[in-house]
Amino acid sequence: MRKVNTVDDKLLIELKDLKVHFAIDEGLLKAVDGVDLNIYEGKTLGLVGESGCGKSVTSQALLRIVPPPGRIEGSILFQKSEGGTEDLAALPMDGQTIRAIRGKEIAMIFQEPMASFSPLYTMGNQIMEAIKLHRTKDEAEARAIAVEMFKKVGISNPEKRLDEYPHEFSGGMRQRVMIAMALSCNPRLLIADEPTTALDVTIQAQVLELMKELQKDLGMGILFITHDLGVVAEMCDEVAVMYLGRIVEKAPVDDIYHNARHPYTQGLLRSIPRIGSNLNEKLASIDGTVPVPLGLPPMCGFHERCDRKIAGLCDRKTPPLVEREPGHLVRCFLYGEEAQEADNE
Amino acid sequence: MNDKTKDDILMEVKNLSKQFPVKKDRLIKNAAWLKAVDNVSLQVYRGETLGLVGESGCGKTTLGRCIVRGISSTQGEVIFHGEEGPVNFLDLKGSRLKKYRRDIQMIFQDPYSSLDPRMTVYDIISEPLRINRMGTGEEIDQKVKDIAREVGLNIAHLKRYPHAFSGGQRQRVGIARALATNPSIIVCDEAVSALDVSIQAQVINLLDELQYKYGITYIFVAHDLSVVEYISDRVAVMYVGQVTELADTGELFSRPLHPYTEALMSAVPKPDPRMRMERIVLEGEVPSPIDPPSGCYFHPRCPYRKPICETDKPELREVEQDHFCACHRAEELTLKGA
Numbered sequence: 001m002r003k004v005n006t007v008d009d010k011l012l013i014e015l016k017d018l019k020v021h022f023a024i025d026e027g028l029l030k031a032v033d034g035v036d037l038n039i040y041e042g043k044t045l046g047l048v049g050e051s052g053c054g055k056s057v058t059s060q061a062l063l064r065i066v067p068p069p070g071r072i073e074g075s076i077l078f079q080k081s082e083g084g085t086e087d088l089a090a091l092p093m094d095g096q097t098i099r100a101i102r103g104k105e106i107a108m109i110f111q112e113p114m115a116s117f118s119p120l121y122t123m124g125n126q127i128m129e130a131i132k133l134h135r136t137k138d139e140a141e142a143r144a145i146a147v148e149m150f151k152k153v154g155i156s157n158p159e160k161r162l163d164e165y166p167h168e169f170s171g172g173m174r175q176r177v178m179i180a181m182a183l184s185c186n187p188r189l190l191i192a193d194e195p196t197t198a199l200d201v202t203i204q205a206q207v208l209e210l211m212k213e214l215q216k217d218l219g220m221g222i223l224f225i226t227h228d229l230g231v232v233a234e235m236c237d238e239v240a241v242m243y244l245g246r247i248v249e250k251a252p253v254d255d256i257y258h259n260a261r262h263p264y265t266q267g268l269l270r271s272i273p274r275i276g277s278n279l280n281e282k283l284a285s286i287d288g289t290v291p292v293p294l295g296l297p298p299m300c301g302f303h304e305r306c307d308r309k310i311a312g313l314c315d316r317k318t319p320p321l322v323e324r325e326p327g328h329l330v331r332c333f334l335y336g337e338e339a340q341e342a343d344n345e
Numbered sequence: 346m347n348d349k350t351k352d353d354i355l356m357e358v359k360n361l362s363k364q365f366p367v368k369k370d371r372l373i374k375n376a377a378w379l380k381a382v383d384n385v386s387l388q389v390y391r392g393e394t395l396g397l398v399g400e401s402g403c404g405k406t407t408l409g410r411c412i413v414r415g416i417s418s419t420q421g422e423v424i425f426h427g428e429e430g431p432v433n434f435l436d437l438k439g440s441r442l443k444k445y446r447r448d449i450q451m452i453f454q455d456p457y458s459s460l461d462p463r464m465t466v467y468d469i470i471s472e473p474l475r476i477n478r479m480g481t482g483e484e485i486d487q488k489v490k491d492i493a494r495e496v497g498l499n500i501a502h503l504k505r506y507p508h509a510f511s512g513g514q515r516q517r518v519g520i521a522r523a524l525a526t527n528p529s530i531i532v533c534d535e536a537v538s539a540l541d542v543s544i545q546a547q548v549i550n551l552l553d554e555l556q557y558k559y560g561i562t563y564i565f566v567a568h569d570l571s572v573v574e575y576i577s578d579r580v581a582v583m584y585v586g587q588v589t590e591l592a593d594t595g596e597l598f599s600r601p602l603h604p605y606t607e608a609l610m611s612a613v614p615k616p617d618p619r620m621r622m623e624r625i626v627l628e629g630e631v632p633s634p635i636d637p638p639s640g641c642y643f644h645p646r647c648p649y650r651k652p653i654c655e656t657d658k659p660e661l662r663e664v665e666q667d668h669f670c671a672c673h674r675a676e677e678l679t680l681k682g683a
Contacts (some may be wrong), residue, residue: 203400203630275683
């Protein structure tokens, strides 16, 4: 097992009470509602949750590409390579500073390799755009870097393939180009938003191996966003589970799988069918669906689906995220004094 | 499903092929053919769930669609053993076809695009009943409500339109629609892959319960091996339009005979960080079914290939009892299961 967050680890980015709210006709949609996260150099943080839990919006906030009318509050403290910190949340969305960071210091791999490239430009053209913006003005040198990156991600015949269009690449290959593009400016933080969801298992295995190798070589921090708990177990050092815009549990990867404390995390783990498990057992599921985060009163967002809820507490107060064991944070009343107080009443 | 006899066969797929024309050259029409399903033979037993797995483009969805006659097959037969004895479903016409269509239903992958947005959920579920004139207005009304209750939909919500439902609820509507005509077999095409894990478990459990209650047979098409293992009694693995291995689920997962099955299973990430292990990472990608490789279609990616694999095409044969495999080296290889 890999160690997590020892003193030697260098903090790369720190999210403090990050909120992303969308003012829409129906009311204030709290997509992300107070998230605290740290990402370290050379480590992978997994962000897990079901659709609509706010994991993708969190990643968009890091790059300041939240679509309007999204509003960001809180702070995103990024450790600059030349020293000092920059609060990304306070920067103007289209300012010089964020544009210098976007793509260079923080890069992103998007979910859909099919839809994330322009069909009108060659792959070489698209990958060199970022290189020319951040690394060199020289066309020939940019091309050399692009060829180098193609080789690194295992695309054969790179000189020829640079001049091909996205439709000439298969899904797995397109995802490789995406990774090459994201890594072409040696970013220090890589955000991978469901990078393998659209791929087949054998291709997924190739891409995951590739990401692990490149992380070892380049030492970047990775924020790995996914809903696939198998991939998380494979890739991450630390895992944060999100539900309804909040982190409900955060722990080292081994703790999440073997010592999950939050009922939602436990439910998620029980509801995945595992190869070689007892087949006669009924698959555990979590009843109900995720509520829409629109005008919700203070409460635990999970209480309606929770089988261990404490009446009169979980539906009235928002539980705090508390460190129950070293490095293991849980947002649940079951493990706090409030639960005992409620019992005594 | 231990004792399988000929009487228990519900459906036999015989030498089924489906080719799509690929127009590469406009002067010569239909210059190339894409063999999506290539000479597939299968038997489906009454009351079982047959899993159909493979990577995208392997032809599993096309096979499912051919079986329900959603698309026409190029050649082959689908023998359905109904109450009136065996008939070739692909040969049927007119009213007899309509009658048999009730027995063979389908659930689709995408719960968002497989429901008509301009029909209420009530209309969607009752449509197959109305088309097949299965009862008077009152009977149909009662039936719709019964089915809706059965699949866990709120009766009060039946007059709503699909957009008002979540993904899991919509998939329940899709299941209700398929159930309406009392089918004996349902082809589930990636029925749970678009759903979140907690919802996916709900739908899998529902399918399980319905099978237990009504003895429905499922052909479960999916790419997620852990879901297939959970729900299936037997599993067929497909690669470039052909079945490469077919066996009881437990047998296939613990003792695979085909190298592709082994690689496929080792590629699935295990949901346990203590089980991180060395996997067989296959080189390259699935070959194009327009121009498949010579010999065994899997040989360019196979770590165990021998010269014979490049020249001779292996047939699907019964290597052990009830365990079929299309590999020249099935007997000599010892492969790792999941």
